[in-house]
């Protein structure tokens with residue numbers, strides 16, 4: 038029988054050691070936790086207190102292995118390690134645990150494990166640095182300029198200070214970071230990156246500081262703080278044991294992530310953050326958090342939405358992994374255009390128009406201009422103006438267009454606006470005649486329909502209040518009795534690429550108030566032309582904006598180059614202000630991006646094929662082909678790379694608008710297709726002048742400066758997105774002159 042109220046938790050990083058144990062021990066651990074929760078004092082578990090310590094206990098996992106546990110309270114236990122029997126009882130003074138005075142989280146350090154890890158990171162030829170607790174510090178260590186007090190003020194774990202003093206190389210530091218408490222690792226790496234005390238305090242320490250004073254003896258309170266990264270659920274533990282590193286996102290949220298997931302917001306909230314900082318992970322956990330708080334039912338009151346079909350499919354499979362079918366049953370997962378189309382079809386069942394994409398629409402604009410003999414206007418400009426300003430802001434009349442805000446789009450006067458308005462009218466008539474519509478028209482229509490629906494709901498509620506709150510009153514509007522907002526909560530991923538009309542639609546779908554809209558996105562990764570000011574669309578995020586800064590995907594070396602690509606650009610915060618990547622960092626380590634110049638495109642393609650073949654030939658690190666991607670500037674180049682790879686016997690699949698096509702092999706696609714994805718190895722090819730950015734962008738410089746700037750920024754963002762898809766390595770290929778965006782990377 039299960040003893041009521043036994044809590045068994047697993048501390049973050051304990052799982053890292055556990056993962057290295059033989060499979061049989063992991064299996065035994067899974068059984069162990071079931072038995073322990075049933076009755077920790079069962080004789081087979083041999084639960085005993087370790088001598089000389091009030092909190093540390095050991096319990097039997099199997100014949101050879103013991104779990105090391107901290108007793109937090111009578112029935113509350115925390116697994117901090119699983120070790121061989123003989124390693125548990127000796128040298129207990131090497132084990133240090135406590136409550137971090139800044140974060141209030143529980144930290145556990147096995148100095149022996151840390152020291153062994155440092156030794157593994159020792160650069161060849163250097164003498165090992167042996168720490169001697171309490172003795173004078175080693176000369177010119179990595180942190181010689183920093184006092185113990187400073188390190189401690191930043192949250193570095195006190196028991197590690199003597200070891201930290203012995204570090205002389207970055208590799209040793211990385212060895213320490215592997216097993217050090219999270220905050221210690223982040224602070225030390227920030228120092229090595231050249232950050233000063235104040236900015237580390239501001240960007241790394243303060244975001245995870247406990248809001249209340251920390252009692253260093255209250256372990257149970259500490260266990261509940263986000264800084265103590267633990268799991269208690271069986272399923273989560275199994276996940277860690279089975280899924281290894283790939284399952285960790287489901288279990289161990291960073292304290293800054295879990296705060297954002299669990300907070301109650303009085304209105305719309307936004308989470309920004311550089312690539313790989315876990316925005317999507319936070320969005321998924323947020324959905325689960327919201328669903329967990331719903332009363333039982335069979336409806337789907339939570340909407341999870343994103344930019345395109347491929348990303349929506351990815352969200353669905355990750356949400357399924359996180360919470361299973363029960364969670365999915367309460368969530369509508371739909372990409373924004375699909376949602377808009379559904380609304381329009383529901384209202385106009387007879388609407389059988391074909392929906393065309395932006396490229397087709399620009400060709401239609403060109404055809405219209407040709408027919409009219411109109412040469413003063415550019416088809417792309419007109420399409421942009423029509424979609425961004427007229428449809429985007431749901432502008433219904435010429436007079437409203439004359440007054441419309443056109444932020445960042447340059448100046449045009451009344452005469453030009455009149456001409457554009459007339460051309461836009463002709464354009465919509467032309468599409469109507471051929472029974473076609475653009476996605477922007479669908480969205481604008483959906484936004485109108487939803488705003489009208491919301492007005493009807495408001496009218497019904499006003500009426501209800503007037504007649505004393507009775508529900509079964511006769512209402513003139515036949516649909517009225519049951520008319521409700523479509524959702525209670527909306528969660529948006531990739532928010533930076535939604536159009537203004539999408540936001541209008543979403544705003545009207547959920548009642549304004551607590552936890553209504555939660556959006557995550559990064560404007561540095563905006564690759565479409567949709568700039569918005571959320572406040573002007575009724576979504577007021579002021580005071581409810583937060584930022585994630587620790588990348589879980591990309592190495593420090595890759596991040597550095599990626600940031601170089603954005604040099605000189607400034608970015609918005611979706612609300613008329615400015616956004617920066619200050620504090621963006623990683624604790625992952627790897628090689629700097631490698632650069633590969635070629636004479637021509639043929640040679641470059643062969644170079645790519647040979648490169649991939651060389652990886653595949655290395656038995657020590659055989660990578661599945663699906664974990665390698667080749668990203669190119671144009672569709673035609675994607676096809677050509679696929680052809681060359683096939684000639685070299687390398688299987689490849691192209692990524693279409695809906696994701697990778699059927700089959701297995703290296704993924705190939707244009708830069709646009711890589712949004713939201715990630716790979717172990719990224720090859721970015723064709724990064725040459727004239728392609729990145731395209732020649733036609735350069736030509737805008739003399740003709741339309743505002744548009745030139747926007748297009749240059751978009752081109753940089755595209756390259757930034759491509760580079761930051763990589764987990765382990767980036768290889769940049771080009772032929773002829775390299776892209777001007779590579780200048781800082783080439784110089785470093």
Ligand SMILES: Nc1ncnc2c1ncn2[C@@H]1O[C@H](COP(=O)(O)OP(=O)(O)OP(=O)(O)O)[C@@H](O)[C@H]1O
Pocket residue numbers: 285286287289290291294310311312313314315316317318319559562588589590712713714715761
């Ligand atoms: N707390 C965590 N523990 C372990 N892994 C994590 C954690 N948070 C995020 N990750 C991993 O980091 C990677 C990036 O996460 P995610 O896709 O959510 O980032 P993102 O900010 O949405 O990135 P992008 O903006 O580039 O799309 C994923 O592999 C994810 O599993």
